[in-house]
Amino acid sequence: MTRLLCCAAATALSLLPAPAQADDRALADDRALVESFYSQLLNAPSSPDLAERAKKLLASGWVTLGNNSGGGGQEQFVKSVSGFGQVIPNLKWEIQEILRDGNRYIVRGRATGTPVKPFFGVDGGGRSFDIMSIDIHTVENGRITRSFHVEDWAGAMRQLRQP
Secondary structure: OOOHHHHHHHHHHOOOOOOHHHHHHHHHHHHHHHHHHHHHOOOOOOOOOOOHHHHHEEEEEEEOOOOOOOOOOEEEHHHHHHHHHHHOOOEEEEEEEEEOOOEEEEEEEEEEEEOOOOOOEEOOOOOOOEEEEEEEEEEEEEEEEEHHHHHHHHHHHHHOOOO
16 A cells, blocks of 8 residues: 555656756756857947847846946947947957856856057057956846946056056
8 A cells, every 4th residue: 555655646746847947947048148148249249230139138128237327228238349349359258157146147257358449548559458357147037137247447458558
């Protein structure tokens, strides 16, 4: 009788849906979305379809916050990324580490590049920079809804000024 109850319980449990698998898939999709922010947007600043790419990854009310003076939206972001691409055509953002806290993804990244024009008023004379960045992205309903970001641009300018 005990064996029969165990078999019945095992069979019943095997028929239950596996929410952990669905959750794992959603988390993998969200992580891939965050990774796409770098591969499809930040690393493609000269792409003619940058605005369309942004619309696929970012929520319509997405806000980017890089300081305490308020945030910008998609249009401002696309304009800014495109501008960086004109000044630093080889700008590359590399993800070093991703940590997750609920629906927030913390990304420690690395940005490298060689400006071909003065960058923040500094003529680098062909020199390159290699800096760290920290971003916190909030993901909801398959889109990034908010991004906080900090980049070591002062470090980039120091590197560009070095002889």
